[in-house]
Amino acid sequence: MSISLEQVHPLIGNKFQIETSNGIMHLELVEAEERPRRGVPESFRTPLLLIFAGSSRQPLAQDNYFIEHPSLGKQVWTIAPTLADHAKGQYQRPHEDGSTCLYYQVFFN
Template sequence: MNLSLEQASPLVGTNFTIHTQAGLIDLQLIDVAELPRRNIPEQFRTPLSLVFTGPPDILLLQDIYLVEHAELGQHQWLMGPILSINPGVNDNKLYYEIMFA
């Protein structure tokens, strides 16, 4: 699936279910952003970032996960942990990103 900014933006605040070896984990989509193209040739898409928060007690490592959403269906996407989007603030959450490039 080639997810676009227009498709993803309305989903901010909704939960995505991640299928893991430990079972199902819900992550909340908190940010969607197109990233600078930085001389990417025109035939390639504009990079798109999806940022999620998850429970503080389960760390998901970078891997390809089956990601499920009521409106998008099921897809296998590469997801990895990232640093907090609020530097210096301990909000007791883990953050993850899925990048489309």
Template sequence: MNTTFEPVSAVVGSRFVAHTEHGPVELVLTEATERERGHLPEQFRTPFSLLFHGPDEPRLSQDTYTLDHPELGRVQWMLVPVMPDTRAPNVPRYEALFG
């Protein structure tokens, strides 16, 4: 699947299952944000980021994970742990960037 913003942003709030060395881990897509295009030529997609919340354990490290979603199917995305939200400091967060 060539990941684009529109279909992914339509499933914000839904659950993904990440296949990890610890077994399946459920992640919730909490945000999808388009970034500024800057000087990108038109043939390139608009950059965007996805923000996921995960369980307290296991904590995932930066890696490329296979994720399953009922509408999007199976995808492989790099997830990077990011700083916790000050409103929920114990909730692990992960970001995927698409340029």
């Protein structure tokens, strides 16, 4: 399934279920944006970046994970840790469990 900005943008603020070796955890989609094409031929999709926030009590390593959301079904995505964006106020954002948020990216190109 090809994911588009039109599909994921309305899901900002939603929780996505992630299957890990330590059990199920949830990440919140906090950002979805198309990235510059930078010479990518028109026959290829426009790059899409998704940013998720999760608990610092359950950090994830970069890996492929089963990710599930009712609107998108169950898929395998590569999730990688990323830095908080200070300009967007993400630094030191508290997580609902009282810990600090850690951020992750999923990039489709």
